[in-house]
Amino acid sequence: MKYLLIFFVALILSLVFTPLVRWLALKLNIMDWPSSIKTHRAPVAYLGGLAIYAAFILALVLALLLGLPFREISVLMIGATLVMILGLVDDLRPLSFKTKLFLEVLIATLLIIFNIRIKFITPDYIAVILTVLWVVGVTNALNIIDIMDGLSSGVAVSAALAFLFINPPTEQGYVNYTAAAIAGATLGFLRYNFPPAKIFMGDTGSLVLGFVLAVLSIGTSYSQVNKIALYAPILILGIPIYDTFLVMILRFKQGRNIFQGSPDHFALRLEKLGFPRRKVVLITYLVSMCLSVAALLIVKVSFRWAVAIYVFVAVFSITIGYNLSQVNMEKSHSHE
Secondary structure: OHHHHHHHHHHHHHHHHHHHHHHHHHHHOOEEOOEOOEOOOOOEEOOOHHHHHHHHHHHHHHHHHOOOOHHHHHHHHHHHHHHHHHHHHHHHOOOOHHHHHHHHHHHHHHHHHOOOOOOOOOOHHHHHHHHHHHHHHHHHHHHHOOOOOOHHHHHHHHHHHHHHHHOOOOOOHHHHHHHHHHHHHHHHHHHHHOOOOOEOOHHHHHHHHHHHHHHHHOOOOOOOOOHHHHHHHHHHOHHHHHHHHHHHHHHHHOOOOOOOOOOOOHHHHHHHOOOOHHHHHHHHHHHHHHHHHHHHHHOOOOHHHHHHHHHHHHHHHHHHHHHHHOOOOOOOOOOO
């Protein structure tokens, strides 16, 4: 019952805050303008991530007032706040990727200090390194797929709900309540971000979503039935992880800087094949939900069935990736 309360509080706050942030962005002329690499036809209000962040944080404050785990939730709130500030600065005055990466590593290190880290790997120093790589990687992966109205926000809602349902109430309580809060806050924003978008989240939102989802993913054990269920988060976050590796591989093969935006994302390739943008977004939601269901199954079934699910997903992903890589994107543009 408390999960539902946190979810709906975050949802309602986001539905209220998002139009207010949009009004402020229009007033201050904080807009995302069309350009040679941005495909929206008219300027769109920016910084919608502030609404997601505010709704999320206030919902977690309510969680704390309800007597929920103060230590983990407060650390996550501090980390999310630092990531939000980083994203906001980058939206208003773009930072170099090296600066962003360095600051993200420092924020991820904060989690380690408070023992929020991967715990199934030994020795500890390997677990620490992998935790930092995972948190920084997922944080940026959500940012990478934010190239089409409603894409990143919808995938984030799907992933957050998966973490809510996959985490047993007997385990880390902060995972369930945090997942409910970020799902509600993002769903409220999606009301205004679904194509055609009235507002974009910017790095302020996408980095916060990635950071929170990364932290949620390392907050539960997954392995009550079989050990390889430990990798279920890779499926839940499969869309952003998949697109990250896809663009990195394609850019590397083409001799491009892997950190420089270019029109090689899976969503833009689907659009190039003739799918309308709204349909591309809906297809992505469906795939994200299917991957989440696969993750939920993996933590419940035997080792043999879990392996079969992983193999099926891997073969499907490689096949789709190969076919998408054949799409000619020479005259396409992104708004990454």
